[in-house]
Amino acid sequence: MSNRLAAATSPYLLQHRDNPVDWQEWGESAFAEARERNVPVLLSVGYAACHWCHVMAHESFEDEAVAQALNERFVSVKVDREERPDIDAVYMAAVTATTGHGGWPMTCFLTPEGEPFFCGTYFPRDHFLQLVAAVDEAWRTREEEVRASGLHITSALREGLASPEPYAAGLADLDRAVTLLSGQFDSGAGGFGGAPKFPPSMVLEFLLRHHGRTGDDVSLAMADRTLEAMARSGMYDQVGGGFARYSVDAKWVVPHFEKMLYDNALLLRVYAHWWRLGQNPLAEKVARETAEFLLTELRTTDGGFASSLDADTQGVEGLTYVWTPAQLAEVLGEADGARAADLFSVSEHGTFEHGTSTLQLLTDPDDREWFRDVRTRLAQARAKRPQPGRDDKVVTSWNGLAITALAEAGAIFEEPAWVAAAVASANLVLDLHVVDGGLRRASRDGRAGAAAGVADDYGNVAEGLLSLHQATGEARWLTVAGHLLRQARDRFGAEDGGFHDTAADAEQLFLRPRSGADNAEPSGQSAIAVALVTLGALTGDPEAIEAGRRGIDAGMGLARREPRFGGWTLAGAEALAAGPLQVAVVGSGPQAQALARTTHLATSPGLVMVHGAPDSPGIPLLEGRPLVGGNPAAYVCRGFVCDRPVTTPGELSAALSARTP
Numbered sequence: 001m002s003n004r005l006a007a008a009t010s011p012y013l014l015q016h017r018d019n020p021v022d023w024q025e026w027g028e029s030a031f032a033e034a035r036e037r038n039v040p041v042l043l044s045v046g047y048a049a050c051h052w053c054h055v056m057a058h059e060s061f062e063d064e065a066v067a068q069a070l071n072e073r074f075v076s077v078k079v080d081r082e083e084r085p086d087i088d089a090v091y092m093a094a095v096t097a098t099t100g101h102g103g104w105p106m107t108c109f110l111t112p113e114g115e116p117f118f119c120g121t122y123f124p125r126d127h128f129l130q131l132v133a134a135v136d137e138a139w140r141t142r143e144e145e146v147r148a149s150g151l152h153i154t155s156a157l158r159e160g161l162a163s164p165e166p167y168a169a170g171l172a173d174l175d176r177a178v179t180l181l182s183g184q185f186d187s188g189a190g191g192f193g194g195a196p197k198f199p200p201s202m203v204l205e206f207l208l209r210h211h212g213r214t215g216d217d218v219s220l221a222m223a224d225r226t227l228e229a230m231a232r233s234g235m236y237d238q239v240g241g242g243f244a245r246y247s248v249d250a251k252w253v254v255p256h257f258e259k260m261l262y263d264n265a266l267l268l269r270v271y272a273h274w275w276r277l278g279q280n281p282l283a284e285k286v287a288r289e290t291a292e293f294l295l296t297e298l299r300t301t302d303g304g305f306a307s308s309l310d311a312d313t314q315g316v317e318g319l320t321y322v323w324t325p326a327q328l329a330e331v332l333g334e335a336d337g338a339r340a341a342d343l344f345s346v347s348e349h350g351t352f353e354h355g356t357s358t359l360q361l362l363t364d365p366d367d368r369e370w371f372r373d374v375r376t377r378l379a380q381a382r383a384k385r386p387q388p389g390r391d392d393k394v395v396t397s398w399n400g401l402a403i404t405a406l407a408e409a410g411a412i413f414e415e416p417a418w419v420a421a422a423v424a425s426a427n428l429v430l431d432l433h434v435v436d437g438g439l440r441r442a443s444r445d446g447r448a449g450a451a452a453g454v455a456d457d458y459g460n461v462a463e464g465l466l467s468l469h470q471a472t473g474e475a476r477w478l479t480v481a482g483h484l485l486r487q488a489r490d491r492f493g494a495e496d497g498g499f500h501d502t503a504a505d506a507e508q509l510f511l512r513p514r515s516g517a518d519n520a521e522p523s524g525q526s527a528i529a530v531a532l533v534t535l536g537a538l539t540g541d542p543e544a545i546e547a548g549r550r551g552i553d554a555g556m557g558l559a560r561r562e563p564r565f566g567g568w569t570l571a572g573a574e575a576l577a578a579g580p581l582q583v584a585v586v587g588s589g590p591q592a593q594a595l596a597r598t599t600h601l602a603t604s605p606g607l608v609m610v611h612g613a614p615d616s617p618g619i620p621l622l623e624g625r626p627l628v629g630g631n632p633a634a635y636v637c638r639g640f641v642c643d644r645p646v647t648t649p650g651e652l653s654a655a656l657s658a659r660t661p
Contacts, residue, residue, distance in 0.1 A: 003019055003020070003021065004022070004023065005078060009442070009444045009447060010080035010082075011048045011390075011391045011393060012047050012078075012080040013025065013078050016061060019061045019062055020067035020071075021066070021070050021076050022071045022076055023076050023078045024078070025078065026043075026078075031112055035112040038112065038143075039073055039074055039075060039112070040075075040111065040112070040139050041111070042075070042108075042132075043079065043091060043106075043107075043116075044077070044078055044106070044107055045079045045087065045088050046079075047080055048310065049260065049307075049310045051257075051311040051312055052105060053105040054315070056105050058315070059124060059125040060128045066128065066132070069132045069133065069136070070132060073132070075112075080393075081106075082395055082442070083393070083395075083442050083451050084441070085456075085501070086454055086502045086506065086509060089513035090157075090513050091106060091108050091116055092106060093157055093511065094108065094116040094119050095108065095121065098116075098118075099120060103121040105121060106121060107120045107123060107128075111150045114509070114510055115153065116150060117149045118135060118149075154511075157510075157511055158511060166496050166557070167553055167556040169556045174210060174570065177560065177566075178210055178218055178222075181203065181563050182218055184564065186250065187225065189250055190225040191226050191229065191250075192564050193564070195250040196247060196248050196256070198247075200564065200567065201270050201567070202266065202522060202567025202571060203564060204270045204567075205269070205567060205568070205571045206563075207222055208223050208603075209574035209578075209605035210574055211277070212605050213578045223274065227271065227274050229252055230243070230267075231283075232362050233247065234252060234254055234255055234351065235252045237293070237321065238359040238360070238361050239378045239379050239382055240289075241292055241293035242289070244258065245259070245311075254352055255358065257312075258308055258310055259298075259308060261305050261398040261399075261402060262521045263520065264290055264293060265294070265398065265404070265405040266401060268294065269409065271283050271290065272408060273412075277603055282364075287409055287413065291405075291406065291409055300392055300394060302394075302446055303424035303425055303428045304399055304425050304428045305394065305398065305399050306394065307392070307398065309389070309390055310389040310390070312388065312389075313386045318352060318356075320387055321358065322352050322356035323356060323378075324350070324357070325337065325341045325346055325347070328378075329341075331378060336370075336374060340374050340378075343361065343363070344360060345357065345359075345360040392444060393442045393444040394429075394433075395442045396433050396440065396461055397453075397454075397527075398460070399429055399461070400461035400462070400463060401521065402425060403422040403425050403429075403461070403464030403465070403468060404422075404463050404464040406418040406419065408467050408471070411600045419471050423468060426477070432448050433448055433453070437487075438487065441453050441457060452502075452507075454502055454524055455488065455500065455524025456521065456523065458485070458487065458488040458527075459485075459529075459531045460531075462484045462528075462531040463530065463531040465480055465484070466531065466534045466535060466538060469481070470538075470609050473616070478539070481531070481535060485532055489532075492528065494514065494554070497547070498514070499529070499551060500512055501513040501515060501523075516555035516559075517565045517566070518569060526552070526566075526572060529547075529552045529554075529569075530548065530571065530572035532545070533545055533548035533575055533580075534548075534575075534608060536548060536580065537579055537581075538582075538608050538610065538621065539621075540620050540621065545580065548576075549576055552569055552573055577605075579608075579638075580637075580639060581607040581608070581637070582607075582621055582636070582638075583607065583609040583634055583637075583652075584621040584622055584634070585611040586612070586614045586622060586627060586632060586633055586635070587627055587631065587632025589632065591631060591647070592611065592632035595634045595647075595649060596611040597649070598634075598652045599611075599652065602653075602656040608621075614627060625645075632647065633645040634652045643655060
């Protein structure tokens with residue numbers, strides 16, 4: 001046998017192609033071999049930017065003694081969790097059920113039929129080698145007992161996979177969610193809970209939407225404090241823009257350094273919306289820098305967006321990003337170096353490891369020209385350092401999030417290049433990732449992977465196309481989004497109105513995963529549901545809105561109990577509570593552009609808009625909307641009931657300012 005990862009599309013799998021372990025990709029052939037040899041399967045799941053995945057690889061999977069033990073007694077399977085979130089989800093359920101916690105690398109021992117009987121995460125080399133020996137001995141001497149354990153685990157997980165009970169959210173439930181969040185809010189450092197602290201992007205979106213609908217000061221205060229704290233923190237890259245995955249401490253000082261596409265897309269969107277509320281210059285700074293980070297660091301040659309930048313550089317976490325006072329002085333000179341060290345909280349003692357510090361910006365510089373020059377010089381010097389690896393596979397779902405963020409932020413900040421980048425990503429996804437009428441999960445170097453798309457791929461791409469439709473006025477994006485969402489309802493729909501993670505015709509694992517939790521990204525259920533609400537508002541289709549409402553209701557039980565894990569569900573509920581609020585701007589020229597600009601800056605969470613010529617083909621909101629006296633006009637409709645058209649930005653702003661209680 002030999003290692004069989006050389007032909008993989010996943011950069012994570014390719015990182016392991018030279019291991020002495022005889023790795024295989026997930027597939028029937030691996031399990032057939034395990035059945036033929038009557039040996040267990042070692043399932044190892046991780047992702048390219050994962051620090052502890054690298055550690056376990058160096059300690060164990062590059063070790064000849066470990067490889068020999070695995071090759072003789074196991075079939076070893078490597079899975080990229082980003083390519084196969086379905087596999088990750090079902091086996092992570094087994095890990096958390098049997099150990100009480102989860103994480104990556106995920107390490108599971110399976111029967112040849114795929115049933116997990118022992119699960120864990122990272123194991124140091126000696127512990128792992130002992131574990132391998134113990135599992136081998138148990139399988140050879142007590143196979144029936146081991147199989148019974150696997151059957152017990154899978155049976156228990158199946159029994160526990162009850163469908164959530166739908167809950168029809170009322171306005172009081174949205175108020176209650178704010179109250180629960182305020183009880184978990186860290187008023188000093190921002191964010192929710194203690195260390196490690198993750199950027200709560202979807203919860204922040206909910207809080208901004210709640211304030212936009214109600215004017216509530218508590219929700220805005222929590223969002224303000226958290227967004228400012230993250231923007232000034234060591235988790236935000238003060239030199240290159242973009243956010244790290246999370247902070248290992250409660251004060252946002254030391255990040256876990258990988259940068260993920262999904263985090264930065266979601267955060268770009270929420271910082272743009274934060275700026276829209278009050279034109280905070282810090283919000284604009286972070287939104288612009290994060291957009292530029294996406295375009296310069298994560299954009300692929302074919303117009304998509306890569307998945308992540310690694311946490312490690314040459315095996316050292318954070319090597320590219322941290323500084324000492326001496327290093328600042330070397331780049332900037334003694335005077336500017338000392339001034340920069342004070343501004344960025346870089347000390348001799350250090351805030352990270354070995355006397356190094358992350359860069360924080362706890363106060364604004366008093367000389368902005370000097371600061372821009374310093375930032376440029378630091379960026380040039382940092383570019384000469386070794387750089388982290390990039391996982392350049394293009395994940396469908398995460399590109400959908402980037403399309404949404406760039407389209408909306410591009411419209412808000414009047415940056416057509418951002419909208420153009422969103423268009424390029426959408427074209428790539430639709431040209432390459434649609435195979436036999438359905439979405440594939442990912443591609444790399446112009447080649448689509450074999451894994452089928454899951455629910456969040458359909459929901460997030462559809463939402464991105466609907467945002468592009470609103471930013472560009474092009475009918476094709478609306479048409480394709482509608483097609484994808486019809487597929488999503490047919491293939492992922494559950495009896496209670498919610499959505500499974502995998503399609504009915506997808507590969508059958510020992511569980512059919514379904515999660516309503518919005519964690520690092522929207523759940524598949526909330527992604528599809530919120531996109532359906534947007535689609536219904538843009539097309540005037542109450543049935544689509546009702547389908548979205550049922551999907552949101554299916555997740556509201558969890559969102560009511562634990563709003564930190566229902567941010568996108570709650571954001572969708574806010575859109576339902578405030579809308580649909582439809583704005584159709586007809587006409588062209590400066591007056592029409594001013595009306596469209598006014599609409600893009602409106603803060604109602606239920607608002608959708610289109611801009612184009614009267615009766616533009618394929619755009620329902622423009623049908624029967626004539627010019628007024630030959631001049632451009634805006635038509636405002638609430639709940640499909642329309643006001644008289646207005647022709648000036650002032651009139652439109654007044655019409656949009658009314659809040660839904």
